[in-house]
Amino acid sequence: MMGIMASNPHLNHQSRTARTTVICLLRWAKFWRMLAWLIGAWTFSTACAMETVEVEQSGGKFKIRGEIVVEAVDGGMILRDRQGKLWPLKPEEIKNRVTDEVPFSLMEAAELGKEILKQLPAGFSVHKTKHYLICYNTSKAYAQWCGGLFERLFRAYRNYWARRDIAISAPEMPLVAIVCKDKQTWRRIAGPEVGTAVDTIDGYYNLITNRIATYDLTANPKSVARSTTSRNISEINRLLSQPQAGQLVATVIHEATHQIAFNCGIQQRLSDVPIWLHEGMAMFFETPDLRSKKGWRGMGDINLNRLQQFQNYLQRRPDDSLYTLIANGNRVQGRSEDPRFQGNRGALDAYSEAWALTYFLITYEQDAFVNYLKFMSEKKPGRAESEPQKIEDFKSFFGDLKSLDQAFVERMQREIKRNARRFR
Template identity: 40%
Template sequence: MLPTAFPTCLILAMLLLAPARAWSDEPTDSEPQPAVRVTFSDKDEQRTITGRVIVQDQEGGMLLEGQDGRRWVIEAANVLNREVLAAEFTPLTHDQLAEQTLAELPEGFSVHTTPHYVVCFNTSRAFAQWTSSLLERLHRAFTNYWENQGFEVREPEFPLVVIIYATADQYREASREELGSAAGSVIGYYNMLSNHVTMYDLTGAEAMRGDDAGRGSLKEINRMLTQPAAVPLVATVVHEATHQIAFNCGLQERLAEMPLWLVEGMAVYFEAPDLSSSRGWRGIGKVNYPRLRTFKQNMTTTRRLSVADMVADDKRFRESRTAVDAYADAWALNYYLIRYQPDQYVSYIQAMSKKLPLLPETPEARREEFQKHFGDIDDLERDFLKRMSRLK
């Protein structure tokens, strides 16, 4: 089982428990936005956050985004004070965000910054630099790909934070509150509230473990990349980093009800590593053979989701016993649409990117939106199965 099957769906499931309300628009990202200072109760703590209101309800509840990019879903009853400031909203700089993030982490963490990333780590600097190099290549490839497809990609407004723990035990302990029992099953995840990717040093994974004395060194990284067990590990990093990029460059809106076949399928489409490269990943759009193999095995069974069911409902993505099969279905559908209906796919993504956070949708509305862009869903399913059954 690839470890990419859990993190985002668990976080989405948690977020969608928030009560649905009649949320209203605030100014768009392209307009100057006033900063606000909100004091509110958060569990047993009182917090004061300077940021901007993304959406709000009629009672005074709000989705607040801090200067660090973190989002807070605040019930009206928990708002203690709200003050509109004279200044415009401004995100933290790389240095400011690095300082804030380090202050929130245990002692012993350092920081490595790149044009798009703030990487906080307590493992070797060599591993942090290798990871940030991989992420910058992914960011460049991702944005170039969608720009070539005709999508207007924007630069991330906030520096992208990645936290790397030296050991799996440290990572599990730090992630337990966010992931619960799944903390022991995955090696990395993206959190849509914090906007962080969290992971641990892959050279310390059980499957990679050799002489711990060289763990995190360039020699150990290169050794790791020669092993088949590295495939799901590198895929996880690329998968979760793809989520982070997509939610920060305008393709997807954090906390909006984005269909998981699209959100997860796009990440799986980008995740396939290339271990023939010393850098671990270097391409987009290659056949993801582990996912294709699962999809073909399930093609004529009840383990495969029909396109209509996949589009309408996310349930099987959120359940651990069906998530791997659902992710394979999602990869296959995204691969098919990108390859055979690219214009319609980009048009659909553009429509999805305009969704507001925290607004629920019915299964019927989701199917209707899909058919608006791709045509009759039964006709598409027949062509989808025919073409994917021939893929090798």
């Protein structure tokens, strides 16, 4: 239930973003509270041995086999099991541990697929692509469509950063996507992880399990026509190329972008990654081009919805907005004193500025941004940094905040004027 990044395209764009942010805050708040015992007293494990840990949680005992990612001085740890799931364990929850001589290894595709199917209701199957396992109970054609979409995104993401001297590593194991056939199945699968939010979101990435989950977008009667098992990929593509389906597809892309970033060396799971950075990058890549069979022709183009909201925010934007975005928004704690990501207006403003800042830095400060991204990719799990340190890290790459903020606002105002006729 921790580390959920969720999107909700049911609502209009502004309401959707606000609701999504609240969901993210609640889940991230639990995550960081649970990791608080690690901060300041941890070491990183370089061993590759398999650990068998006996755990007691919520009155029940069970065993986890995996590798230690981070170990605290007091005995707490973050363990990664063979399915790629991360287990933050407090010292009092660990009842026994045994180190095996057998080296740790993640599951291969065939074994992983079988294990996931055991965790899902009857009727699910697995569709395998080069980098993905699509676990689905919808039509085979829709599973293939999702696999093709994800692979195109993966290629586009890899090529985009390769051209900017950032190497994208191959995932250590297949990336998993759960695709439900309808809302009923979706509630059953997603409900235990996202709670009551299940009826207001259409997809999410779980940082702990490392999986994305969504449902058949053509089965959403409010947005596009109902699906049938007889549809082929061309028909699915035609339906989801309709303007009213654009935000639905962007939802899936947004969550899949998070998954790629956390599995290909751009960011590390459970590290103190700035929220403006990982959300800004997801918004930067989220607009798909379903007419292209090879990738995203519009990758990195202006996100009109975000730009329009940023225009609205500029009318009341405080002088310290950039500072608070970088300092207060880096580690989402879900507390009332974190003003950037609280409430509908705050959420809308924060997300629009996160996109605008990412767009500005990639477009006009590209060399510095690439170096900053490389720096952030080296941050280790389980450690939070102070607000002053976050600011100093940022300034070491981009210089004086006041000067940068002035250039940032001026450039985005030009973009607003250039694109004003395209606003809704």
